[in-house]
Amino acid sequence: MKIKTLLTVSLLLFSACTTPSTPPSETSIAPTGPVTIAPGDTVVPATPGGPGPALANCSMFPGNNIWNARVDSLPTHPMADSWIDNIGRDEGFHMDFGSGEWDGGPIGIPYNVLSGASVTKYTLDFYYPDESDAGPYPIPDNPLIEYGSDHHILVVDTDDCRLYEIYDASFDSGNWSGGSGAIWDLNSNALRPETWTSLRRCGRAADIVRARALR
16 A cells, blocks of 8 residues: 555656756766765654754755655555556566666765865856756765766755755866756745756655655
């Protein structure tokens, strides 16, 4: 029953996503390497009826945010059986929060936790600027970056408790650029403007929050 519920929620979220057109060819990517993690890089679980989970003293959105809502006790959607039959009842179910390897690299998106005052902040040149937050974006010298084609960089800035997300990040000649960028106030339930993509795939920032809340 829990699998049906998770499938239902995941399908509803997926159906709401907006996917931009194919990005231009890739440019050089800054090397992946160690990054300084701010003290207190420990996830504090959510308390039922209380605040949401916290990371490095930053709330992962307010406790009443939809991404912090439990789903395991929700009723099964009336169309759940039809959806599952369409997908295939014998197909595997995988939550892509980071487990194992694919095509020679780790699955999932790592995230950087840092003090924005201690790193350089960049104003990126986005090729989807109309649906991007201007920034600037704090990026360490050797950021943890998603392996594979999407090249997401996620940064939690403990100075302002904001989550900075960059899609298709690339580094060239001392400058960062990307496909699009989003900045999230982790203390707020504010949404991005209606119809704006949440980067290339829906809810990447929320994926992190959800993963932390489920643990």
